[in-house]
Amino acid sequence: MKTYDIIVIGAGRGSNLARNAGKAGKKVAIIEKSKFGGTCPNRGCVPSKLLIGYAQVARGVKDSSRHFIDATINSIDVKKIFEDTNSYIQTIDPAYRSRFNENVDTYTGTASFVSNYVVQVNGEQITAPKIVIATGTRPINAPHEKAWTSDDIFPLLGEIPKSITIVGSGFIACELANFFDAVGIETKLLVRSQSLLKNEDEDISAIFKKEFTQHVDVVFDTSIKQIEHKDNTFYLTLENKSGTVTSHASEALLYATGRMANTDTLNLENTDIQTNEREFIVRDEHFETAVPGIYVVGDASGEHMLQHAAAAEVNHVQKALLTGKKEILKFKYMPHAVFTHPEIASVGLTEQDAKAKGIEYVGITKGWNASAKAQSMRLKYPRTKFLINPKTYEILGCHLIGPQSATMMHQVLSIMHIDNDIRHLKEMLYIHPALSEALLPAAVKAVGAMK
Numbered sequence: 206m207k208t209y210d211i212i213v214i215g216a217g218r219g220s221n222l223a224r225n226a227g228k229a230g231k232k233v234a235i236i237e238k239s240k241f242g243g244t245c246p247n248r249g250c251v252p253s254k255l256l257i258g259y260a261q262v263a264r265g266v267k268d269s270s271r272h273f274i275d276a277t278i279n280s281i282d283v284k285k286i287f288e289d290t291n292s293y294i295q296t297i298d299p300a301y302r303s304r305f306n307e308n309v310d311t312y313t314g315t316a317s318f319v320s321n322y323v324v325q326v327n328g329e330q331i332t333a334p335k336i337v338i339a340t341g342t343r344p345i346n347a348p349h350e351k352a353w354t355s356d357d358i359f360p361l362l363g364e365i366p367k368s369i370t371i372v373g374s375g376f377i378a379c380e381l382a383n384f385f386d387a388v389g390i391e392t393k394l395l396v397r398s399q400s401l402l403k404n405e406d407e408d409i410s411a412i413f414k415k416e417f418t419q420h421v422d423v424v425f426d427t428s429i430k431q432i433e434h435k436d437n438t439f440y441l442t443l444e445n446k447s448g449t450v451t452s453h454a455s456e457a458l459l460y461a462t463g464r465m466a467n468t469d470t471l472n473l474e475n476t477d478i479q480t481n482e483r484e485f486i487v488r489d490e491h492f493e494t495a496v497p498g499i500y501v502v503g504d505a506s507g508e509h510m511l512q513h514a515a516a517a518e519v520n521h522v523q524k525a526l527l528t529g530k531k532e533i534l535k536f537k538y539m540p541h542a543v544f545t546h547p548e549i550a551s552v553g554l555t556e557q558d559a560k561a562k563g564i565e566y567v568g569i570t571k572g573w574n575a576s577a578k579a580q581s582m583r584l585k586y587p588r589t590k591f592l593i594n595p596k597t598y599e600i601l602g603c604h605l606i607g608p609q610s611a612t613m614m615h616q617v618l619s620i621m622h623i624d625n626d627i628r629h630l631k632e633m634l635y636i637h638p639a640l641s642e643a644l645l646p647a648a649v650k651a652v653g654a655m656k
Contacts, residue, residue: 206323206330206331206332207234207310207329207331207332208232208331208332208333209232209233209234209310209331209332209333210226210231210232210233210333210334210335211223211226211231211232211233211234211333211335211336211337211526212233212234212235212236212324212331212332212333212335212336212337213233213234213235213236213336213337213339214236214316214324214336214337214338214339214340214471215236215237215243215338215339215340215341215467215503215505216235216236216237216241216242216243216301216311216339217242217243217244217245217339217341217503217515218243218245218339218502218503218512218515218516218518218519219235219243219337219339219502219503219519220235220241220242220243220301220304220305221516221519221520221523222337222339222519222522222523222526223235223305223309224304224305224306224309225523225527226308226309226523226526226527227305227306227307227308227309228306228308229527230308231308231526231527232308233305233308233309233310234309234310234312234331234333235305235309235310235311235312236312236313236314236316236324236326237311237312237313238313238314238315238316238470240297240298241297241298241301241302241311242297242298242300242301243339243341244341244342244343244504245512246294246297247294247297247298247359248294248355248356248358248359249355249359249512250512251293252290252293252294252358252359252360253355253358253359253377253380253381253384253544254544255289255290255293256286256290256381256384257380257383257384257544257545259281259286259384259387259388260383260384260387260388260546261387261546263278263281263387263388263389264387264420264546266278267387271583271584272583278389281388281389283365283388283389283390284365286388287360287361287365290359290360290361291359291360291361291362294359294360295360312326312327313327314326314327315470316470316471317470317471317472317475318471318472318473318475318476318478319472319475320475320476321476321477321478321496321499322334322336322496322498322499324336334498335498335499335500335526336498336499336500337499337500337501337502337519337522337526338471338486338494338499338500338501338502338505339501339502339503339505339515339519340466340467340468340471340505341467341503341504341505341515342464342465342466342467342504342505342510343356343464343465343467344356344460344461344462344463344464344465345460345462345463345464345465347458347459347460348432348460349432349434349439349458351434351439351458352432352439352458352459352460353457353458353459353460354459354460354461355377355381355459355461357459358381358459365390366390366455366456366457367390367391367456368390368391368392368393368454368455368456368457369385369390369391369392369393369455369456369457369458369459370392370393370394370395370439370441370453370455370457370458370459371385371392371393371394371395371459371460371461372394372395372429372458372459372460372461372462373394373395373396373460373461373462373463374394374396374397374398374400374401374402374403375402375404375461375462375463376402376543376545377461378394378461378462379394379401379402379417379543379545380543380544380545381459381461382394382421382423382545383417383420383421383545383546386420386421386422387420387546391455392421392422393422393423393424393453393455394421394422394423394424395424395427395428395429395443396423396424396425396426396427397426397427397428398425398426399425399426400414401413401414401417401423402543402549404555405543405549405551405555405604406551406555406556406557406590406602406604407555407556407557408556408570408588408590408604409549409551409588409590409604409605409606412547412586412588412606413547413549413606415586416546416547416586417545417546417547420546424443424445426445426446426447427443427444427445427446428443428444429441429442429443429444430442430443430444430450432458437456438454438455438456439454439455439456439457439458440452440454441453441454441455441458464504464510465483465484466480466483466484466485466486466504466505466507467505468480468484468485468486468505469484473486476496476499477495477496478494478495478496478499479494479495481507483507485505485506485507485508486501486505486506486507487506488500488501488506490533490535491525491531491532491533492506492518492521492522492534500522500525502515502518502519502522503515503518503519509536509539511539511541514536514539517534517536518534521534537621537622538552538553538618538621538622539552540552540614540618542610542611542614544611547586547587547606547607547608547610548606548607548608548609548610548611549604549605549606549610550604550605550610550611550613550614551602551603551604551605551614552602552603552604552614552617552618552621553592553600553601553602553603553621554566554592554601554602555592555602555604556568556590556592556602558602559592559601559602564601565594565595565596566592566593566594566595566601566602567592567593567594567595567651567654567655568590568591568592568593569590569591569593569647569650569651569654570588570589570590570647571588571589571590571646571647571650572585572587572588572589573587573588573589573607573640573643574587574643575642575643575645575646576638576639576640576642576643576645577637577638578638578639578640578642578643579607579640579643582607582608584607584608586606586607587605587606587607587608587643588604588605588606588607589603589604589605589643589644589647590602590603590604590605590647591603591627591647591648591651593627593651593654593655595655597626598626598627598628598652598655599625599626599627600617600620600621600625600627603617603621607643608640609640613640613641613643613644616630616641616644617630617644627648627651627652628648628652630644630645630647630648631645631648631649631651631652
């Protein structure tokens with residue numbers, strides 16, 4: 206049995222730890238059942254944003270009339286778009302594998318525990334006193350064998366469909382529906398409720414719903430009652446909450462209804478590692494499981510299912526493993542963005558969260574059009590929403606909707622991470638008339654509302 210200093214299960218963000226531990230002279234084994242690099246660069250954040258880049262250009266042309274420009278799209282080479290995206294994906298696995306030195310052994314296969322510190326892969330047993338589980342998540346299975354999940358989009362193989370039905374209401378469903386619709390593929394989004402992006406602040410999600418449905422065909426309060434597939438077409442029987450039954454057909458059917466833990470193949474029953482009711486691995490404030498020396502990072506914990514959170518957690522565990530210093534990492538704020546049309550960025554409490562928790566706050570909403578740069582976009586909907594602690598001026602939550610929201614949010618995050626006082630946003634000097642200047646009137650309004 207081979208003995209290592211560290212075993213890393215999952216070669217997404219965990220590959221950074223394996224690489225750096227190898228450089229530090231540790232003997233490392235890293236195990237990956239699919240592609241090195243993990244979900245984000247292979248079939249998640251990165252390729253999906255590459256697609257959204259094309260969608261943004263197409264939307265710009267289609268919406269050019271608001272700038273008094275008469276423009277039309279002669280054609281969109283969707284096949285070339287996917288060929289280009291697929292080519293990028295093909296570079297990821299070899300690029301990640303090339304990062305390791307001679308101290309790192311790579312295993313391609315499914316890891317499973319034989320006991321607390323013994324892992325089996327491809328019939329071989331290996332052991333280490335330190336093990337890091339970074340197995341991530343996967344899409345919930347589609348209920349029809351020929352239906353897609355997001356894993357089937359990246360890479361997309363075979364013929365590009367002329368029509369697609371997407372099931373879901375979260376960020377993956379909305380991002381993909383926006384892309385397919387923008388590039389000219391007949392798209393229908395089915396939503397079981399009346400909500401899109403229900404976890405966003407209620408005012409922001411209401412604006413999003415109004416704007417998004419002007420472009421994408423969304424059917425609310427509707428689910429699929431029956432699926433039939435023949436002649437390369439899905440024939441769907443749809444039923445809404447009132448009991449009305451209708452029919453719909455499309456060449457492709459994609460489910461984006463959530464993600465599930467990848468822990469079911471780890472044979473955790475052979476260990477003392479604990480999982481919760483959703484099969485995510487339970488960990489303490491050091492990211493350590495119930496077994497000393499075995500850590501879990503990233504989506505496998507189910508806590509912060511975001512790439513930037515996983516990267517920070519891996520970096521923190523790496524420090525503990527390579528220096529022996531065990532410190533507590535607590536994220537002060539966990540921002541996120543939804544890269545669809547419109548774009549959304551959010552951090553902290555939503556208004557519904559604050560109400561449910563009984564937290565005292567002052568809430569304000571302000572449009573962006575005090576900024577000339579924002580005016581130049583000729584859009585009426587962009588908004589900034591702040592929730593402020595009325596006693597301390599602390600930003601409890603910030604929510605943006607509009608172009609470049611994710612980029613603009615970083616200015617707010619900087620203030621929050623230093624000493625979190627919204628008066629800094631009011632008092633600082635902005636470049637005029639940059640888009641970020643749209644934050645200034647919101648900050649002025651928020652501070653004024655406190656007095």
